[in-house]
Amino acid sequence: MNLKYNLNDRPPMGQLLGYSLQWFVMAIAVVSTSVFVAQGSDAEKLFFAQKLFAVMGIAGLAQIFVGHRLPLVVGPAAVLLVGVMSSYRAGAEPSAVYSSIAIGGALVALLTIGGVMRRVQKLFTPRIVVVILMLIALTLTPVISRLVFVANPKEGEHLFGLCFAFFGTICMVIANSKLKGVGKSLVIPVALIIGSAIYYAIYPTQIVAESAFSWRGLVLDKFVPDAGLIIAFVICYIALLINDIGSIESLGAMLGADGMDKRLKSGVRLTGIMNIVAGSMGVLGPVNYSMSPGIIASSGCASRYALVPSCIVLALCALSPELIWILSHIPNPVIGSIMLFLMGTQLAASLDMIRSTQSVKSFPDALTIGLPILIAMLFGSLPSGVVPSVIEPLVGNGFAMGVVMVVLMEHVINRSR
Secondary structure, three states, X not given: OOOOEOOOOOOOHHHHXXXXXXXXXXXXXXXXXXXXXXXXOHHHHHHHHHHHHHHHHHHHHHHHHHOOOOOOOEEEOHHHHHHHHXXXXXXXXXHHHHHHHHHHHHHHHHHOOOOHHHHHHOOOOHHHHHHHHHHHHHHOHHHHHHHHOOOOOOOOHHHHHHHHHHHHHHHHHHHHHHOOHHHHHOHHHHHHHHHHHHHHHHOOOOOOOOOOOOOHHHOOOOOOOOHHHHHHHHXXXXXXXXXXXXXXXXXXXXXXXXXXXXXXXHHHHHHHHHHHHHHHHOOOOEEEOOXXXXXXXXXXXXXXXXXXXXHHHHHHHHHOHHHHHHHOXXXXXXHHHHHHHHHHHHHHHHHHHHHHHOOXXXXXXXXXXXXXXXXXXXHHOOOOOOOOOOOHHHHOOHHHHHHHHHHHHHHHHOOOO
């Protein structure tokens, strides 16, 4: 892949801010779409969002400098979202739920002690990396669909989503191919601004930004270890660990980053530590999101320093309830359309990697790539109740099951003799 700026390059300030803006847009997308899990009044939900933005901004900044040191978006872990929602449906208290998240984070951090990560790293061959990049794009398709076609639409909202997804994506593709430099980096932010302006011109709304902020509310009022919840969240953290390792390894391989054993260990350890912090504050724990290759492929900038301003601003946004409210109300169809474009570029990057690494030389090689993708789509659409609820967060995670399948295909079933 031809890149204008590599991992440790520092773009000029003007371009840096342009690239950082598109990272900020994606960070907003992954954080704001997780806010709905908050409990309580509107003011309490807004306070939850403030804490969530702060934790994710700090976690992203820490990863850039002392963690994996790769350009990866950090956001709330979707698999923990599933675990939290399942726990609430079972009647669990929020204190017990988030105490379990803190304990799960501690277990993840402990796993990085010794040589475990070094052995895990050896599993990630070029074919497995290609599949992970594909899985990211394809397993996010249902999420994109739910964003474009919202659950409780206003009149004509589905038509707006369809039109913006189709025509907006085409416009982003054309702009991305024609523009250079700063203009190229502004494609996603401009699409977000134009899409949001059109949406709110059609569907006006009123800002109501009252927060239940209190210093005592920054941390859990009590620590409640619940054995059943801890076991359930350990399963969630197995899936989170697969996601985190897959994100770090796939991007590292794509960029040819050096010292990946140290990057992986530091990145996963920091993920665990920040999950302890998040659980103690009563919010969802972070994970490294895998959509970053799509952003890099579309912009041509892989500099980790481009994420620094976006992470700082993300954390500072927590100081303004009004700004948090606005960022949490970016129209879902607009976010979905932007993700559609980015996942298209990510899928293209994975196909280009097949060519550059010559990952497919025979039919078994092709099957190693193709079958895990279908397995992921199958498990990702698993109906509720098919498997015991305690393992549903893992088995129902299409990405995690796809990674498990490709590892089996590569190292066991189709292992080279």
